Amino acid sequence: MIDFTADMSSLVLPDGRSIRGPLGSEDDIKRVLNQVSEAYGFRGFMVLAIPDTGCHSLAAQALLTTWASEFLRRYDSAGLIDGSPVIQRLRRSTIPFTYDAHQLARRRLDGKGEAAISVFEHANMPRGVYLPVHDAAGHRAAIAFGGDRPVVSNDELQALNLLAGLVYSRLTEVRPRDRRGPGSLSRREIECLRWAAAGKTTIEMARIMALSEYTVNHYLNRATRKLDSVNRVQTVAKAMRAGLIN
Template sequence: MVNYEQVRREHSADNWNGDRELTSAASSADLFPKVVELQRRLGAQGFVIASTTSAMNAVMPLKIIIGNSSYTRDKVQQGLIKSVGPILASHVRKSPCPVYWHEDSNEAHQLDVPRPAQLISMPNASMHGVAFPVHLGGRKTGIAVFFAPSITISREMLMDIHKKTFILLKTLLKIELSSKVDVISINNRETECLQFAGNGMTSDDIAEQLGLSVHTVNAHLSSATSKLDSVNRIQAIAKAIRLGLIS
């Protein structure tokens, strides 16, 4: 059985070399290992870091910034955004209090999360989860969501993780805003290669279509991926679509 108190001591804030290790990150890829570290501390199986905005009385859908790839591809994109997402987006707009919920099933596994976290109703949830809302100022809010069959943590660990998620989201938002400036520098050839890649074409196919070498195509895609502050080609394509660079 996992000794959660020992895990908490090993991964406490004292061992993160202060907040500078988080605030000095240059890209989301720099912060990804830190979120994985929080995931391991919680004994979770997946995570999503997302942001949202509120306009008047309307609540905008959650926008995933980074996530654990094995979950983001299927369960999170379909489950979080369609069912869990609206409830979490509504909660984070109203309160910074951590929340948790149980899977809508008869399984015995439950989450043991201390106050100030609140148990909320999550109809049709396909997995247990705990979420840490963050108010970033203005209308911008964010949330860190972790999924697991069971979680048992102390109140001190809960507060420590909430503190870190605030720093993570604040840094990610800064990176996201700064990266939009770099989008302007993406040239036409890089945009073309991204569009073709987004259409499902391989580098060989794109090279043949544009009359370029495969090496040159890969160089354009790599450059575009870097400018979009993405960890891989798939993430770059998704971000380019969100920003309206490609369709």
């Protein structure tokens, strides 16, 4: 097995630190990506499976992320993925690139430019980078960093691209292989997801279902694990795509 930790520990981040510790789990990888994000002045990261043309949800494609669930909800509610210049570019190119929400808005052909600006500005992520990556089987993804820092330099972009490739290669090794299918969801888990999709809060769901808030959260968290999701928004999106809720 390749020692990815050794490969990355020789790379010094802008804050003077180097990457330390094991990379034996998704939590380790999330820690490293957080460290990289903070060192470069971003607000967060997202590991994104490149969506095909039939996918209409960004949340459903997020493999690992610290981008706020509210951002993902607003993005998907506005239907921004279909006409996204970023998604279109990721589908056809493997070259890393920077993004600026204001510039990208002018390139949208669906009239949703202002909506896109609003979503990214609301999350304080108007600028960032997308770094295309792939695994040994050729499956494509991207690691994105977003924030409100100035545009990254070419040297920063190349350094981030190298880090992204190393981290993603390790992620594909440690990511759980025993993902359970949607058929394993219980009746209560599906019921909670239906109410979540309807916009109900945990408190409201607890009242409707005559359960405690703790129990509702337990069902939702269990559904999130079963669907191999990173947050409630992605869980709802996956359940909808699987036809479990509508």
